[in-house]
Amino acid sequence: MNWLSFLIGMIVGGGIVYYFWRSKAQKTGKTERMLRQRLADAESETHDLTTQLDGLNRQEEKLAACQAELQKKTKDLQQVTEQLSTxxxxxxxxxxxxxxxxxxxxxxxxxxxxxxxxxxxxxxxxxxxxxxxxxxxxxxxxxxxxxxxxxxxxxxxxxxxxxxxxxxLPIMEKEAGTAVQPDDLTKIEGVGPKVAQVLNESGILTFAQLAQTDVNRLRTILQDAGSRFRMIEPESWPEQAELAANGDWSALTKLQDELDGGKYRR
The missing domain is CATH 1.20.5 (Single alpha-helices involved in coiled-coils or other helix-helix interfaces)
Incomplete structure (x- = not known):
């Protein structure tokens, strides 16, 4: 009887223990499933947050790049503004x-x-x-x-x-009424066309007339003819004219080679 009571007690106690264990096991499994679900949800949320964080990091990088570009553009704009002002x-x-x-x-x-x-x-x-x-x-x-x-x-x-x-003069002897033929007085060194004209206007037309004209009279004629003739020296003209009147042209040429512009060399 005692043994049966003990056995029944054991059975009843085991049943009670089993009931409590099963109830606890069921509660523990439910809790575990809930925790696992929460963990899965947390992992999913963590993944989402990580993805968002990566997106935010990329956005920050883009923002930094945009800020750098903005600064560059601002600097360029300032330079353009200065250039525009200039x-x-x-x-x-x-x-x-x-x-x-x-x-x-x-x-x-x-x-x-x-x-x-x-x-x-x-x-x-x-x-x-x-x-x-x-x-x-x-x-x-x-x-x-x-x-x-x-x-x-x-x-x-x-x-x-x-x-x-x-x-x-002997050299000028001609028939009465015959006009005197003037000589080319420019063949006398120092006598140019203008000087020959002055001499002709003074009545000196031939070599013979020039040869017999006094040097002082020749100087006076040149003085009276004007300032352009006053520097001319006629001292050799009578000698040259005498040679020309005599037709001694070689002697005249030799004499003229020794003259300097119609002047005797000193």
Whole structure:
């Protein structure tokens, strides 16, 4: 009886223990499943957060790159602004210069118009002057021809006067009424065309006449002819003229080789 009671007690106690163990096991399994679910949820959330964090990191990198690019663009904008400011200053300066240039052009245009009027006036005056000069040239040519004719008449008159008052020179002996033929006095060294003309106007036409003319009289003739003739020295002319009058051209050439512009070498 006691044994049976013990056995029944054991069975009843085991059942109670089993009931409590099973209840606890069921509770523990449920709790474990809940924890595992929470862990899975936490891992999923952690993965999501990690993904978001990676996205945020990438966004921060992009943001940093954007900030760097923004700083660069800001610096570039500042440089462009400075360049624009400089360009505006240059534009204002160029506009001022253009205004001055336009004013100068306007002034010069007015001056040019005035100058053109003056040029036309001067051209008209030049045309008149050229016409007058042409007329005066013709008149001068006529006057020079008349002067030359008068000089020739004067030479002839003086020659005739000297022939009438003086005994003819042997070399000049000619028939009565025959005109004297002038020699080329420029063959005398120191006598040029103008000097020969002065001598002719003074009645000296031939080598013989020049040979017999006193040196002092020759100096006086040159002095009276004007300042351009006063520096000419005629001291060798009579000697040269005498050789020419005698036709001794070789002796004349030799003498002239020893002269310096018609002057004796000292």
């Amino acid at each position: 360009a505006e200053i240059q534009i204002r300066s160029l506009r001022d210069q253009l205004t001055v240039a336009e004013t100068n052009v306007e002034t010069q245009t007015k001056h040019l118009s005035t100058a053109e009027i003056q040029i036309r006036s001067l051209r008209d005056q030049l045309t008149v002057a050229e016409t007058n000069a042409e007329t005066q040239t013709k008149q001068l040519s006529t006057a020079e021809a008349q002067i030359q004719t008068l000089r020739e008449q004067l030479v002839v008159a003086r020659t005739q006067s000297e022939a009438a008052s003086e005994e003819p």
